[in-house]
Amino acid sequence: MKNSSNHNLLLAGGVFSQLPPNCLLVRGQGGKLWDDQGNSYTDLIMGYGAVSIGHGEPQVIEALTAQAKQGTMLPGRTKVEEKARQYLHDLFPHTTSASLHKTGSEAVAAAIRMARCVTGRQLIVRCGFHGWHDEMIQSSRRWHSADVQQMTLPKQVCGIRDGDPPLEWIDSDPNSLAAILDAHPQEIAAVMIDPVQIRTNISETFTTVKAMCERSKVLLILDELKTCPRVAMGGVQELFGVKADLTIVGKGLANGFAFSAVLGPDWMEAARRESRIMGTFNGELSGLAALTVSIEILRQEEAPLQLAKLGDWIITQTNELLSEKNLSHRAKVTPGPWPCMPQINITSFSEQEEKLGQFAAKHGACILHPHINFICLRHSFDDLHRAASAIVAAVAEI
Secondary structure (H helix, E strand, O other): OOOOOOHHHHOOOOOOOOOOOOOOEEEEEEOEEEEOOOOEEEEOOHHHHOOOOOEOOHHHHHHHHHHHHHOOOOOOOOHHHHHHHHHHHHHOOOOOEEEEEOOHHHHHHHHHHHHHHHHOOOEEEEEOOOOOOHHHOOOEOOOOOOOOOEOOOOOOOOOOOOOOOOEEOOOOOHHHHHHHHHHOOOOEEEEEEOHHHOOOOHHHHHHHHHHHHHHOOOEEEEEOOOOOOOOOOOHHHHHHOOOOOEEEEEHHHHOOOOOEEEEEOOHHHHHHHHOOOOOOOOOOHHHHHHHHHHHHHHHHOOHHHHHHHHHHHHHHHHHHHHHHOOOOOOEEEEEOOOOOOEEEEEOOOOOOHHHHHHHHHHOOEEOOOOOOOOOOOOOOHHHHHHHHHHHHHHHHHO
């Protein structure tokens, strides 16, 4: 097949970078990428956080290969699935049921359907990004940061009917959420939160929101796709001692292989059956094999602690380089809101800000902006220094 400069016309939406149009990536190893021209890049995208250990991790590949030889679509429960379920419940000890899926978006859809089934209510309050499925389509200008400048969604998008779109909790202020709950008594099934949207008084906010949900008999759904296992093996629930009614996990738990799940209490099994949730690949075993060995590695290497250390290092290093180049007034790197998810903030207006990723790629780093970036366990300090230098060079260019 001939190379095309219009890759965006050929490929479905997925992991995105601002590499040159004719550049084709051919390999990833650890925290680095290589293209077909022999150029290497430090990867701070890491599959939008799906790769937590590193590309091509030998133990994960070995586990996948072994499982492939034994079969991946067996018509019944297996030791691999039982082990995966046990590992998941060990991470979130208050859960007893697991609905297995392949992507975060479908896990979100399943959680919403089960919440409506068990509560008999229709409305959902959401805070943050929860996938691309019709009902959760982001209505703000930016995919991952809800803002007050909402877009008008096309009514032709199936699944969106008058009155059904989710209620937006935009500012993460508990008082605003209280107003939403009060305005819709006995109508709201669940409040769904992407924890990275809570940037201030994080522990207090989660505790307050949980209490508010209990008073209103509304389920709390925590979408821990980004936070588990990066901020803690048990996500923000382990970190702050809060217990969600339903928990959504995936992404980094399987180190880049397709896996997601909804975790919850015993009633979830009946709700799943009643709401007719199933899928051909839900129990596919390669993702579960990757999940179990990845969790073992993440635990053994104390991943949350190591990722925080690496994140702190690149944040400090980048800001020091910005200061040395007299660019501190133009940009700053901050935790987003945790160090393992560094965020590049452009502090002075530039018409070329949207090209920051393109300029960084030219200098050897694949980054996300304005989205949070992701650290993996296999990032070396040399990798991160190169990324910091590339970010500074890109800031100088915009």
